[in-house]
Amino acid sequence: MNRNDAYTTLCGGDWQNAKPLVPFADEVLAFLSDLSSLLMKTPAARSYPDVITFAFFCRKAHLEQLKADYEGALSTRIGRGLSFHIAPSNVPINFAYSLVAALLAGNACVVKASSQDFPQTRMVCSAIRQLLEGTHQALENHVNVVIYPREKQEITEMFSAACDSRIIWGGDETVRRVRMAALSPHANEVTFPDRYSLLAIKAEAVLQMDEKQLAAVAQGFYNDTYLTDQNACTAPRLVYWVGSGDALAKAQECFWNAVHSYAKPRYPLEAVVAVDKRIAAYRAALQLPGSRIVPMEDNLIVRIRLDELTPEIEQNRCAGGFFLEYASETLEDLAPVVERKYQTLSYFGFPKEALVGFVLENRLTGIDRIAPVGATMDFALTWDGIDLIRTLSRSIFAI
């Protein structure tokens, strides 16, 4: 670990001295697949499912698959140069995915990881260091992870002025603050600001499941929501039911009972979160006409039943298991409220093609990601509607 006056380097070398690479460069694929194996072999990683998922993402076969998805369309492309990343302060593993995407696109990377001391960050950076000091020394200048306090805007300014692409994760306020640091005129920028996500679920499909299948859906939904305190931008906050009558009522009961059974032994509900959710429920009462607090056996799951969808639903959110719920015979009522803030539509009981069609046919300005329940957090090289490989590389055009 290098400590310079201004920032601490967790891994990496001389970032000012790194040439761009072609997308999916052999040395990058080799480095990442070695990183994958090394992490898989690290005993301490086993207690961090997010690290294991990341290692799984970086395995050789998966990288080859990602490359193949581009079907050779990248042959005239090369990385833009130096990429500078601001990772979110409280999702530990996110910095690593941002790094991988930019590396695969052919860039040298400086990633500002969260200054919170996460074991996941330490584990991944230590593995990277080990590889860069060994067989992958050629990439030493390309793979830099740094930390510094967010107040040190001058460091953000330095990296911003030097980079060719800047990637900002975090909330709207982070994006605003980082944007005060000027980029070089030719540089481009990708921002992942605050987003809103929801689940579309078909009552009929829930009723067709046996107990075991339902438990699996509940587990997926738990991973989408409670696992990150329902605070990830991909976490559903609205549950849109397609169905009606007794079948709907029955399906809702089955679904929430299953979620409750799965969450109860796993999610420690803090007193302050219980109070926050009650406040959010009354806020919803005042801001969402006709809304009702659904009686539940405890405070683990708070459900607000809506008679209509209004633009205000997006502001009526709360961390820790707070769900707005709406039901209709079709998905059509969703279209008028969707705007740019809407990110992930997770689904259960629909063919995904129908949902993609729904977004396109209604010419929606939001919904960039469509994921089955349980997979909302799965990283992909196209995120928030942006193809990171293409955005972080340049195309050499010959007439």
Add this chain to the structure above:
Amino acid sequence: MSIEVSTLHTLPPYGMACEEKQAFLTEELKALSLHHVQRCPAYARMLEAAGCAPGDIRSYEELPPLPVRLFKEFSLKSVPEEELHRTMTSSGTTGQQVSRIFLDRETSTLQSKVLAAIMADYLGKQRLPMIILDTSAVIKNRAMFSARGAGILGFSMFARDKLYALDENMQLDVDGLTAFLEKHQGEDIFLFGFTFMIWQHFIDQLRKTGYQPDLSRGILVHGGGWKKLADQHITTEQFKDALRETCGLTRVHNYYGMVEQTGTVYMECECGRLHTPVWSEVTIRRPEDFSVANVGETGLIQVSSLLPRSYPGHVLLTEDEGRITGVDDCPCGRKGKTFEILGRIKQAEVRGCSDTYEQK
């Protein structure tokens, strides 16, 4: 049938045994909830959303408590604009949102009369000379009329001669104190202040200057919370010991109260327990489901009061933790529930990709 508002304050503060009081509170809080439902559409909407019809309740514990933080976010009132007499705000630090509590004359008067009845139980019916362990600057500036100023003014009603112990620069007024104590030699003296201010400014300067005023005839009432003292690891005993050593003060009563329910303060008796007076009640709720906790069990403190008529703050959920320490069994002889405060609930550290800058 519910009691006339104009005679409410004449009830003996600690004369009603718990069981009788529960029936009394249910009757009164039911009527008060209906009063607010008719006058405050926002309150009516919240009760509707919660599925509560106050007319149908069998116990006041079925009324959904409003979290106190709601008063920071929404203007909740049950009187028309022209009847507003005063707006109280909680004392938050700069930049924090503050609670706004809307008072009309009726509620304001009721608060004063009930506070007087409670204080008379501890100070006697006679007005006493009063030393305010704070600076007069707090009320000189009407614009910063906050919970602190309101507290001082409210408690000043029981005084017939007043002295601020600290000058405008928070310096101990030694000459003023000496003269005041000489003038009132042989009399009981009522002292009032905020716990942290007393520790930080009064006790500290007594220690530093070595000045030892004789306050052995003093009765101190202090409140405002232990949080800052707890942060410095100062216990109740250390606080009381310091007062005894520096100025001979031994009759010390902490109180628990909040701007959202002014008037019905919870006073610490001679036995060290906080008492619920007849007009208000403490209910402990379990955070996991908001059910009512057993005696002795720790949970969130709900406060119910019969006084708030101009705003729907009669049943509130605080973010303080506490537990019931007894029912009708305090050796001091006061009836009703007694309780203790265990502190503010822990703020959450949330995971997820929420904002990195907004957190601070």
